[in-house]
Each structure stands twice: as C-alpha cells, then as structure tokens.
Amino acid sequence: MKVLVATEKPFAKIAVDGIRKEIETAGFELVLLEKYTNKSQLLDAVKDADAIIIRSDVIDAEVLSVAQKLKIVVRAGAGYDNVDLDSATAHNVCVMNTPGQNSNAVAELALGMMVYAVRNFYNGTSGTELMGKKLGIHAYGNVGRNVARLAKGFGMDIYAYDAFCPQEVMKQDGIKVCSSVQELYETCNIVSLHIPATAETKNSIDYALLKNMPKGSLLVNTARKEVINEAELLKLMEERSDFKYLTDIMPARHADFIGKYAERYFSTPKKMGAQTAEANINAGIAAAQQIVGFLKDGCDKFRVNK
Template sequence: MKVLVATEKPFAAVAVNGIREAVEKGGLELALLEKYTEKAQLLDAVKDADAIIIRSDKVDAEVLDAAKQLKIVVRAGAGYDNVDLEAATAHNVCVMNTPGQNSNAVAELALGLMVYGARNLYNGTSGTELKGKKLGIHAYGNVGRNVARIAKGFGMEIYAYDAFCPSEVIEADGVKPVASAEELYKTCQYISLHIPATKETKNSIGHALLSSMPKGAVLINTARKEVINEPELVKVLEERPDFKYLTDIMPGNHAELAEKFAARYFSTPKKMGAQTAEANINAGIAAANQIVDFLKNGNRKFQVNK
C-alpha cells in the first residue's frame, strides 16, 4: 500500500526522513509530491494512493474522486478545514488530524505577539508589561493550555472560556474559568484566540465582544482568519485608539488595516504558528504513525469526520 506525502510547502528533510522510516517500518511504500504548482499534479499523484499526508493542501471532492484507492487522509496539524469532510465521508475515507503536535509552537508565537503588542510593535516608544495583566484564553484545548503554561511565567492572571471543557479541568491548571465568551472579553485586556473555524464560530468575533474589552485591549489570533468579523474589527479599531490586533493569519482586508492602523495592527506574511523545526517533525511523524496504525490495526482515534 502506498502513502503519499502531498505538500505544496514541504516538510523539513529531517521530518521526511522520519515519515519514511515510520511508513517503511510499517511495511508500506512512501511517495512524495513536494512543491507542486498545479492541482493537476496532485490529481495525478493521488490515483494509486491508499493514504495521504498533507499540511495546508486542499483535499476536496475532485481530489477524492481521483483517489480511487484512498482510505485515509491525515492533516499534519490541528486544523483540518482544508479537507472536505462531507465528501470524504461520502467516499468512505477516514480523515484525521494530529492534535497537540504543533501546540507549543503556536503557543510560543501567541506569547511572542503579546510581547510585540505590549511594546508597541517595537517602535521605540514606551510600552507596558505583561506581568499582572489579565489574559483570556478563548478555547482551552492543546494550544490554549500551552498558552496558559507559558503565560504563568510572565506573571499574568489567566482566565479561560471553553464551552466543551469542564471548569474543574481549567481550574486544575491554575486558570480561572468563566461562564461565557462575553464575560471573558469584558474581563481581560489580552485575548488569545484558539477556536476552530466552524459554522458556529465563523465571523463570531466582532464588535459586540471586542468593544467590551478593557482599556488597552490586545486581540491575538493564531487560530483562523474566518472567525473574525473583519468589517466589525475595522469599526472597533476606528472607535478605539487603544485597541490592537495581532495575528499570523493575514486578513482579507489586510491592506486597509495596514494603511489605517499601522501602529496597532500586525500580520505575518503567511500563517506561521506551526512553522518551527520541532512542530514540523512532530506533526509529520505523528501523521505517518497514525496512518500505519489505521491501515494495520483499524485505529480511528483521531478521526474528525463521521
């Protein structure tokens, strides 16, 4: 059986070596499609693949139609909105992610953005300190927990809201649970976003929540672009000269934000939360091991489609 690694943005060589070792140790064949420039190349490569490992690459109905032998797709990373889950289910293809493998990398970036915001984007003016400030973590999953762990070292007062995480789990980490997103935003000067992009969350972070934040508010988004209501974000930035927005997912209205709010807005050129050597290796090898376990033993532990 063949495992295809299809990556427009390739894994590091050491990660590919680790993937190859895991795949071949499992008695499977590895094929690589790296730095491809056209979808046709992907469609051709998937024709005889039993499994696919991807990063931000899109697996839609057309790809699934072309992959007649495909049994499993693993997204090396936490987010999986680049895979058409309904189409995968219709094709009887299992879709998995690799939760937790990129979490520390994303969390460290979130704290780095907080420091950058606190010091006025390193523009030479007097900034503030993170110590003693209230940090709200919106979604207390793998990344959120790592953010809390690191933020404790800065002496921040940490709150969290997660509709699906029991309060006692949050409290056990020395973090204060709150009952709603509204309470989180009203309470905390810093908010670190970690919610996925779903029907319920898309455009959910808008004027009502953001305008309720305390003076000197800083919103950090290392989650997904789609969760932000971008026109309403502009309105908040216009109304509040004290509000800052920092992200590693370039907004659709980036040019407008950069022009109007250069001193209070920052976006990395491309998404980079998981762009560390360690995360790259961890997620790739985890994806390979999950594929071997699925094909050999039927283990569906990290399946995300029904």
C-alpha cells in the first residue's frame, strides 16, 4: 500500500525520517509530495494513494473524487477544518487528527503572547505582570489544559468554560469553572481562545461578548480566525483603547487592525502554534502510527468523521 505525505509546508527532516521508519517497517511504501505549488500536483499524487498524511493542506471533494484507492486521511495536528468531512464520508474515507501532539507548543505560544502583550510589545515602556491576573481559558481541551498548567507557574488566577468538558475534570485541575461563556469573559482580564471553527462557533467571538471584559483586557487567539467576528472586534477596539488582541492566525482584515491599532494588536505572519521541532516530530510520527494501525488492524480511535 502507498502512503502519501502531502505537505505544502514540509515536516522537518527528522520527522520525515520517523514517518518513513513507521511506514516502511509496516511494509508500506512512502511517497513524499513536499513544497508543492499548485493543486494539480496534489491531484496527480493522490490518484494511487491508499493513505495521506497532511498538515494544513486542503483535502476537498475534488481531491477525494480522484483518490479512488484512498482509505484514510490523517491531519497531523488537532484542527481538521481543512478536510471536507462529509465528502470523505461519502467516499468511505476515514479522517483522523492527532490530538495532543501539538498542545504544549500551542500553549507555550499563547503564554508567550500574553507576556509580550502585558509588557507592551517590549517597546521600552512600563508594563504589567501576569501574576494575579484572571486568565479565562475558552475550551478546556488538550491545549487549554496545557495553558492552565503553564499559567499556574506564573501565579495566575485561572478560570475556564467548556460546554463539553465535565466540570469535575476542571475542578480536579484546580480551575475555577464558569457556568457560561458570558461569565468567563466578564470575569477575566485575559482570555485564551481554543475553540474549533464550527457552524456554531464561527463569528461567535463578537462585540456583545467582548464588550463586558474588564478594563485593560487581552484576547489571545491560537485557535482559528473564523471564530472571530472581525468587524465587531474592530468596532470594540475603536471604542476601547485599553483592549489588546494578539493572534497567530492572521485576520482577513489584518491591514485594518495593524493600520489603526498597531500598538494594541499583533499577528504572526502565518499560523505558528505548532511550529516547533518537537511538535513537528510528534504529530508526524503519530500520524504515521495511526495510519499503520488503521490499515493493519482497522483501529480508528481518532476518527473525526462518521
């Protein structure tokens, strides 16, 4: 069987070596498509693939329609909104992610952004400290839990809201549980955002939610840009000179944010949460192991489509 690694942004060599070892030890063939520049290259490469490992690469209905032998797609990372799940299901293709493999990397970036923000972007002026600040974690999944772990070391007062995580789990971690998303934002000086982009969450971080954050507030987004209502966030920042927004997913209206609020806004040039050597290796090898488990034994533990 042929396993294709299709990565516009390639894995590090050490990660590729680890993937190759897992795939070839299992008796499968590994094919690399790295740094491709147009979709036609992906369409050609996927035609005879039994499995694909991707990163932020888009697997849509067109790709799935030409991949006649395809059985599984694994997204090396937590988010999987770059894969058309309905089309995959229609083509009898299993889709998995690799939850937890990038979590520490994303959490460290979130805390780094908080420090950068409260120290006024290191511009030489007097800032504030994270110690004692009320941190709200919006979604207490793998990344949120790592954010909480790191924030404890800063002496932060930690709150969380997650509609799907049992409150007992958060309480056992020493987290103060909010009963609603509104309560989280009304309570916390800093909110770290970790919700996925779904029909329910897209544009849900809006003016009505953010306007009630305490004075001197900070929103850190290492999740997805689609969850932010950009027009309403711009309106809020116009009204509140005390509000800061930092993100590692460049907004569609980046020019407006940087043009008007450069002293209170920062975005990385591309998504950086998982861009560490460790996360790169962990996610790539986990993806390879999941493919081997699926092709050999039918294990679909991390399946995300029905």
